[in-house]
Amino acid sequence: MIRFLLLVPALLLSLSAAAQSDPQKAFDHAAEFPGGLQGLQDYLRISMRYPEKAKNDKAEGRVQVRFDVNENGSVGAIKVMNPIHPSLDSEAVRVVKGMPNWKPATLDNKNVKVSMVLPVVFALDDKKGK
Numbered sequence: 001m002i003r004f005l006l007l008v009p010a011l012l013l014s015l016s017a018a019a020q021s022d023p024q025k026a027f028d029h030a031a032e033f034p035g036g037l038q039g040l041q042d043y044l045r046i047s048m049r050y051p052e053k054a055k056n057d058k059a060e061g062r063v064q065v066r067f068d069v070n071e072n073g074s075v076g077a078i079k080v081m082n083p084i085h086p087s088l089d090s091e092a093v094r095v096v097k098g099m100p101n102w103k104p105a106t107l108d109n110k111n112v113k114v115s116m117v118l119p120v121v122f123a124l125d126d127k128k129g130k
Helices: 034-047 052-057 087-096
Strands: 003-007 013-017 061-069 075-080 106-107 110-112 114-123
Touching: 034 087, 034 106, 052 087, 061 087, 075 087
Parallel strands: none
Antiparallel strands: 003 114, 013 114, 061 075, 061 114, 106 110
């Protein structure tokens, strides 16, 4: 029987801050998912579903989803950076769209918009005992 593994590396990359004029300056606080990295992993494990079409096509791979965490913590500007299979790409986007508000990043004690990249690995495993 085919089953899937959802692997989420413990890595979220802050790409930019829209309000940041000095690219060398660090954030006061990075954007954070409610419950931190463990909360994000739990959310993805509960929310993500391996699409039947991708299973039938034996599609696997890493979907990298870029999104913004806005000043109010909402998620927007969601884009797949490396399309691998339409149904896997759509599933990753669906789950990111459904995320609860994040704790926004701050710079100079002001909330700022940041861009994030979330790598999500979809893998089929049809070996017994794994």
